[in-house]
Amino acid sequence: MVIGNSDVILSVKDLTANVDETPILKGINLEIKAGEIHAIMGPNGSGKSTLSKVLAGHPAYEVTGGEVSYLGQNLLDMEPEDRARSGVFLAFQYPLEIPGVSNLDFLRVAYNSKRKHEGLEELDAFDFDDLVQEKLGIVKMDAAFLNRSVNEGFSGGEKKRNEILQMAILEPKLGILDETDSGLDIDALRIVANGVNQLAHSNNAMLVITHYQRLLEYIIPDYVHVMANGRIIRTGGKELALELEERGYDWLLEAEAVV
Amino acid sequence: MSTTVQSLVNQPYKYGFITQIESDTIPAGLSEDVIRLISAKKNEPAFMLEFRLKAYRQWLKMTEPNWAEVGYPPIDYQKIVYYSAPKVQEKKKSLDEVDPTLLETFEKLGISLSEQKRLSNVAVDAIFDSVSVATTFKEKLAKDGVIFCSISEALQEHPDLVQKYLGSVVPVADNYFAALNSAVFTDGSFVFIPKGVKCPMELSTYFRINNGESGQFERTLIVAEEGASVSYLEGCTAPMYDSNQLHAAVVELVALDNAEIKYSTVQNWYAGDADGKGGIYNFVTKRGLCQGVNSKISWTQVETGSAITWKYPSCVLVGDNSVGEFYSVALTNNRQQADTGTKMIHIGKNTRSTIVSKGISAGNSNNSYRGLVKVGPKAEGARNYSQCDSMLIGDNAGANTFPYIQVQNNSAKVEHEASTSKIGEDQLFYFTQRGISLEDAIAMMISGFCRDVFNQLPMEFAVEADKLLALKLEGSVG
């Protein structure tokens, strides 16, 4: 891997954030370089989803301190749609249902918003259709899903696959996957993991939030971070995930409390 | 919800300009003399003056209704101007002789009246304050026996037809505002489709209120004889004034055996400012009579403007197997109030009606659906299906549904479904996280919500309606 600032995709320094006046993130530090896959693990309520939403710019979360630089820009200054158009993608833990808006229209408008941002011409409906057909294979999704309303009546697994389809079309620089594995049976898990592996390459980075090390058997991380109570309390290689699987989180939390 | 959503619905009203034109305006106030003056100015046949005076005398005995979910200060009917017409009164033979200021006004509103630029398949009657200034394609329509002209002209040229049908669907004393309209109406459109004729083009009337003190009281009458059919569209805009203007229209539709009338409205009167100052009071009576067997009347409305909307386009289903439909999108924002819906009165056998109502409320607005489905004792096999959906944008908007169902025949089947949904912050974030702007997000959700209604509009106008709603909602979310 090349060392140098140019390939730092995301750099988070002492990030703190509140929800409804309650501090949730209490000083996050994280650096992600191109070509890397980072995993964040940690008990429920430790602030993993909060971190993902703060990075994506959800208006309900208030950043109270720290810095985030994304491809050299101040991410915290950017509107959520501009973050997205510049390549920040969040696969939601709970994807939203949008009644009355077809999946295909949603994807096309999203894709063209990004094209416009990049100064490229928008794709017309026909060309876009070709693009989608090609991407459907990545998550083995049936074309029939395209004409349904976004996520409406989709099963849990179908929603997660739809998130990865969106990611495949938007080709992010930084993909954040929030518990994309939860609620998936083993076949769906393989499909989703396979999709992510196809989309990860040397010019982008993935931040994979998960509860279980199971997913990390398919998506091999370069780093594993353990988050607890709004902080990253330990960082290691992929073997850390295995250790957590065996021993749970308590020993780590206790070790931290002692230190 | 934060300010972003709010700022989205608050787009400036782009039709708010005032045309400087010399007009023939009578002093404000209402009396029998004023009514005689209006009738004389319009050189009306005697029956018309009788009709007006009868309505006026009834109106004096009536009181303003107050049952709707709307509130407004008392209206001083003596402060309203009941007749205002652009000078150069003489109706022009060719459109190219019409006052260029007026042509320009309609041009600015997107309605081209000039021979070269107008829509090739839509005939337009343009009404400016109290009078019709131009009607396009009259000669072409006349070849098929179709009469499309202003009601003033119809009173001169086809008085018998007007006398036969005027007030036959909405009697002079039907309600307070209808009685007022019957007394003082100054213009409107008249459509007559003779037996067996399918009207070869869309007919459309465009209403423009210009004068700040004048009320607009137009009267529309559409008659489709046996086997005839027509699709008619009205559009409306007004300048922005700080004061409120009254618009009290009456529309009557008559469909004989096997006739079909489709009536669409895109209403975009000025709605007042963000604090509720100014705007049109839109108190309208619209009713269609399915007099003949197998006749059909369909109302489609997109209501986006007005400070207050009070309007219940209705169908009286007299003919056996006749069909009534009501498709409505009503959008309110800021301090707008709307109380709108329909009445389906089933009298004949096997009559059917469908109601699809979509209410969207943003800002501090209030949007009520009020609908009556009435099945009379002789309406064997009558059926109604109603669906009323409300969508709330932000936390301060309100929606109500008041369905009234009266069934006097056991074989009737009446179904009612209702839903309320809300555009939430998380849904919007889902869009923005995918790079879609808030404006586009709302436009996409609203257009999905309204699709069943927009699909009923004539093609050219469906796109317009979609754009109009998106524009109206800009700034309302966040």
Ligand SMILES: Nc1ncnc2c1ncn2[C@@H]1O[C@H](COP(=O)(O)OP(=O)(O)O)[C@@H](O)[C@H]1O
């Ligand atoms: N909208 C909210 N309002 C109040 N508390 C919240 C909100 N969202 C999250 N929290 C709290 O923040 C903490 C972290 O939540 P979250 O980031 O979802 O954790 P994780 O994803 O690690 O399970 C939890 O204690 C949760 O209850």
Ligand SMILES: [Mg+2]
């Ligand atoms: Mg979570």
